[in-house]
Each structure stands twice: as structure tokens, then as C-alpha cells.
Amino acid sequence: MNAIGVDVGGTKIAAGVVTSEGKVLNRVRYPTSASPQRLLANIVRAITEVGDRFEVGGVCLSVPGLILSEENRVVYSPNLHSVEGIPLKEEIEPRIGLSLTVENDANAAVWGEFKFGSRRGVQHLVMVTLGTGIGGGVITHGVLMRGAQGAGGELGHVTVHATGPRCACGNRGCLEAVASGSAIGRRAREVASEHPDSALGELAMERKVLGEDVTRLANEGDAAAIQVLKETGRWLGIGLAGFVNVFNPEVVAVGGSAINAGEFLLEPARKEVRLRARPPSRDLVEVKGATLGPDSGMLGAAALARDPKTGEYILES
Numbered sequence: 001m002n003a004i005g006v007d008v009g010g011t012k013i014a015a016g017v018v019t020s021e022g023k024v025l026n027r028v029r030y031p032t033s034a035s036p037q038r039l040l041a042n043i044v045r046a047i048t049e050v051g052d053r054f055e056v057g058g059v060c061l062s063v064p065g066l067i068l069s070e071e072n073r074v075v076y077s078p079n080l081h082s083v084e085g086i087p088l089k090e091e092i093e094p095r096i097g098l099s100l101t102v103e104n105d106a107n108a109a110v111w112g113e114f115k116f117g118s119r120r121g122v123q124h125l126v127m128v129t130l131g132t133g134i135g136g137g138v139i140t141h142g143v144l145m146r147g148a149q150g151a152g153g154e155l156g157h158v159t160v161h162a163t164g165p166r167c168a169c170g171n172r173g174c175l176e177a178v179a180s181g182s183a184i185g186r187r188a189r190e191v192a193s194e195h196p197d198s199a200l201g202e203l204a205m206e207r208k209v210l211g212e213d214v215t216r217l218a219n220e221g222d223a224a225a226i227q228v229l230k231e232t233g234r235w236l237g238i239g240l241a242g243f244v245n246v247f248n249p250e251v252v253a254v255g256g257s258a259i260n261a262g263e264f265l266l267e268p269a270r271k272e273v274r275l276r277a278r279p280p281s282r283d284l285v286e287v288k289g290a291t292l293g294p295d296s297g298m299l300g301a302a303a304l305a306r307d308p309k310t311g312e313y314i315l316e317s
């Protein structure tokens with residue numbers, strides 16, 4: 001039986017009908033909305049349109065932010081406030097005639113990587129997604145770690161620098177505050193003012209520098225941009241070293257848009273993991289880029305859709 005995965009993001013709703021082999025049979029995209037009613041209408045429209053003509057057993061929404069997956073409720077979503085507090089299951093199920101659950105986007109991404117990524121045999125997998133923020137997901141013994149309320153796995157909000165920059169969550173020095181795509185942009189603007197003659201410095205005179213600019217300039221060989229990514233990779237590695245010690249994973253997969261920077265981030269991150277994590281975990285773990293790309297949230301959500309009667313994952317039943 002197929003399932004529908006819906007990646008509800010800050011800018012778009014991407015829905016797909018997915019088979020148990022991870023093949024996407026049909027897909028649609030709709031914009032998100034700042035109006036809760038319009039957002040709900042677009043989610044319903046996306047599910048109805050994509051699932052038309054296909055046999056589907058259920059639907060799962062992947063949503064960024066703090067999710068109580070046991071209650072199918074989004075408590076806090078800094079980039080998508082319109083989804084907060086809506087009883088999604090109660091509102092949407094009667095309009096689509098299918099069962100629906102809600103999961104955190106990074107939990108869906110790690111599950112997608114586990115089920116359909118290039119290392120699908122791995123039973124102990126940690127994933128961080130570097131975007132506007134940092135999402136986290138943990139799989140141990142082939143099981144997604146959710147915690148008591150389904151709110152666990154928030155690896156981006158582990159403190160790595162007690163007096164560091166303010167995080168979007170209000171805390172100081174979270175991994176997200178020093179190693180996300182937004183953190184790359186912020187650090188780049190500081191380094192640009194220290195090196196006004198660099199390509200980074202010149203761009204900063206013209207307009208606001210973003211995370212993706214830094215990757216492009218690093219690829220063109222600009223030393224200041226490379227320095228920003230190296231520093232960010234170090235902070236990332238400091239966070240990952242802690243996760244390696246706690247979870248003893250076989251693989252740490254790094255995904256999200258900022259991983260376009262590739263080895264500029266991964267190489268210094270691996271170095272910190274080697275310095276700071278303890279053997280034998282340190283010697284086993286492989287730190288690498290995620291393999292699924294932008295579809296990981298949709299694929300993972302589909303793989304987390306459950307049969308309402310048995311509670312089993314639809315793609316496994």
C-alpha cells in the first residue's frame with residue numbers, strides 16, 4: 001500500500017504519493033500561507049490532488065518546529081506560525097477521508113534517510129539538517145527516538161557555547177546559533193567587515209550576504225568565505241562530537257540546504273569529532289552528507305504514516 005508524505009515548509013507544501021520502495025508516483029506543490037485557514041485549505045488540496053487515482057493507506061505531515069507527535073499538534077514553529085496550535089488531525093481528516101499524523105521535519109528527514117537513503121542498512125543513525133535553523137533526528141536500533149511526548153531529538157538546541165550568540169529559541173549558544181545557514185550568513189557579515197578587500201567584503205558593501213553566497217564565494221576560492229565555513233564546520237563538529245559520545249552512531253548524516261558547502265563544512269567537522277569524541281565511538285562513526293536531498297522530508301513523512309487500526313507504518317505493512 002502507498003502512503004502520502006507532505007512536507008509543510010516555510011515557503012511551500014510538497015506532497016507525494018510514495019511506494020514501499022520509496023518511489024514517488026505523483027507529486028504536487030502548493031504555497032504555504034500566513035493565514036491558518038488558507039494553509040489548511042492548501043494542505044487539503046495538495047493531499048486530495050496528489051492522491052487522486054492512487055491507492056493510499058494514510059497521510060503524514062512533516063512540519064518544522066516543536067511538535068507533540070503523540071497529540072499531532074505543532075506547539076511552536078518559528079518559520080510557519082500559521083500552523084501553530086491547529087488541531088491538524090481533527091481539521092484535515094474529515095476533509096480527505098484518510099488517517100493523518102504529524103511529525104517533526106527533521107525526524108521525518110532522518111527516517112527518510114534510514115528507509116530510502118544510500119546507507120539504508122544502518123541501524124544507528126544521527127542526522128542534522130542545516131537550514132535557517134538546525135533540525136535533528138536520532139535512530140537507535142532501527143527505531144526513531146521520540147521521547148515521552150514525541151518532542152525529542154532537538155539536536156539543534158544543545159548548548160555548545162554558553163556565552164555565544166542568541167538562538168531563535170531564546171537560549172544562548174545553541175548549535176543552531178553557531179552552525180546553521182543563518183549563522184553562516186551572520187558570521188560572514190562580521191568577517192566581511194574585517195576583510196573589506198575580499199570578495200566577501202566587496203559583496204557585503206553591495207547587499208546583505210546570505211549563507212548560499214558564502215558557499216559560492218568559497219567555491220571561487222575566496223579566503224574570507226572559506227574561513228567562515230571552516231569556523232562553522234568546527235562548531236558543527238563540536239556539536240557532533242557530543243552526539244557521537246551519546247548515541248554511538250554508525251553514521252552521522254548532515255543534510256539541509258547549507259550542506260551544499262560540502263567538504264568546506266564536513267572536513268573541519270570531522271576533525272573536531274576526531275579530537276573530541278571518545279573511542280570506540282569516534283573510530284566507528286562516519287560523518288557524511290545526507291543522500292536524499294530536498295525530497296527527504298516528503299519521503300520520510302510517507303514512511304512514518306501509520307495504519308489507524310494497527311498503528312503500524314503503512315509502507316511496511
Ligand SMILES: [Zn+2]
Binds near residue numbers: 157170174
Ligand atoms: Zn536554541
